[in-house]
Amino acid sequence: xxxxxxxxxxxxxxxxxxxxxxxxxxxxxxxxxxxxxxxxxxxxxxxxxxxxxxxxxxxxxxxxxxxxxxxxxxxxxxxxxxxxxxxxxxxxxxxxxxxxxxxxxxxxxxxxx
Amino acid sequence: xxxxxxxxxxxxxxxxxxxxxxxxxxxxxxxxxxxxxxxxxxxxxxxxxxxxxxxxxxxxxxxxxxxxxxxxxxxxxxxxxxxxxxxxxxxxxxxxxxxxxxxxxxxxxxxxxxx
Numbered sequence: 133x134x135x136x137x138x139x140x141x142x143x144x145x146x147x148x149x150x151x152x153x154x155x156x157x158x159x160x161x162x163x164x165x166x167x168x169x170x171x172x173x174x175x176x177x178x179x180x181x182x183x184x185x186x187x188x189x190x191x192x193x194x195x196x197x198x199x200x201x202x203x204x205x206x207x208x209x210x211x212x213x214x215x216x217x218x219x220x221x222x223x224x225x226x227x228x229x230x231x232x233x234x235x236x237x238x239x240x241x242x243x244x245x
Numbered sequence: 246x247x248x249x250x251x252x253x254x255x256x257x258x259x260x261x262x263x264x265x266x267x268x269x270x271x272x273x274x275x276x277x278x279x280x281x282x283x284x285x286x287x288x289x290x291x292x293x294x295x296x297x298x299x300x301x302x303x304x305x306x307x308x309x310x311x312x313x314x315x316x317x318x319x320x321x322x323x324x325x326x327x328x329x330x331x332x333x334x335x336x337x338x339x340x341x342x343x344x345x346x347x348x349x350x351x352x353x354x355x356x357x358x359x360x
Contacts, residue, residue, distance in 0.1 A: 164347065166348065168349075173333075174353070174354075175335055175351035175352060175353050175354050176288065176335075176349075176351050177351065178348060178349070178350070181348065219287060221349075223347060232290060232293070232301060232303075233290075233347065233349065235287035235288055236287065237286070237287055238287055
């Protein structure tokens with residue numbers, strides 16, 4: 133089993149749709165969770181950190197389910213500009229962090245007009 | 246504009262060449278990273294420097310040689326590379342390595358082609 137797993141997609145959705153991505157992680161001691169966005173041929177950029185209580189930033193909502201060991205990203209009212217690859221990133225070692233974050237394979241989103 | 250600056254943006258080199266990739270950040274971050282990314286794959290960690298000391302080497306071949314001259318600069322020296330080393334090389338920095346301080350800020354990357 134991979135340490136961090138994502139459905140690679142692609143997810144093809146129309147503008148205005150709501151889309152959700154899940155990411156599962158294998159190490160129950162993991163404490164830090166992030167969603168990064170990467171546009172084609174660009175660098176990854178932090179979209180959101182994911183907190184236990186869940187967090188929202190405009191159209192984006194991130195949730196953490198520790199019992200089932202997954203995090204989710206919900207995008208409401210999709211825009212064409214949301215088309216990108218969304219990377220799930222996990223710190224697998226909890227407090228004894230070595231800086232070795234684990235990246236999922238990424239989920240590709242294509243928003244169509 | 247990215248707060249982590251990488252040069253050059255593009256580099257083409259032969260297998261016998263020696264070249265260097267450079268990375269600079271002025272955010273006061275104390276951890277700096279080199280990642281390698283192939284098309285349609287996630288970034289793969291190569292090296293981590295913490296407080297200017299190498300803390301992680303992910304068993305990277307010796308033809309890649311990192312250097313951290315000071316807390317703001319990170320170099321990656323390249324020598325005798327292979328065509329399969331062609332990739333996007335990403336530099337990143339974070340406040341530290343500890344949980345809560347390890348949010349990464351990436352540079353725009355150096356796209357390397359080895360002929």
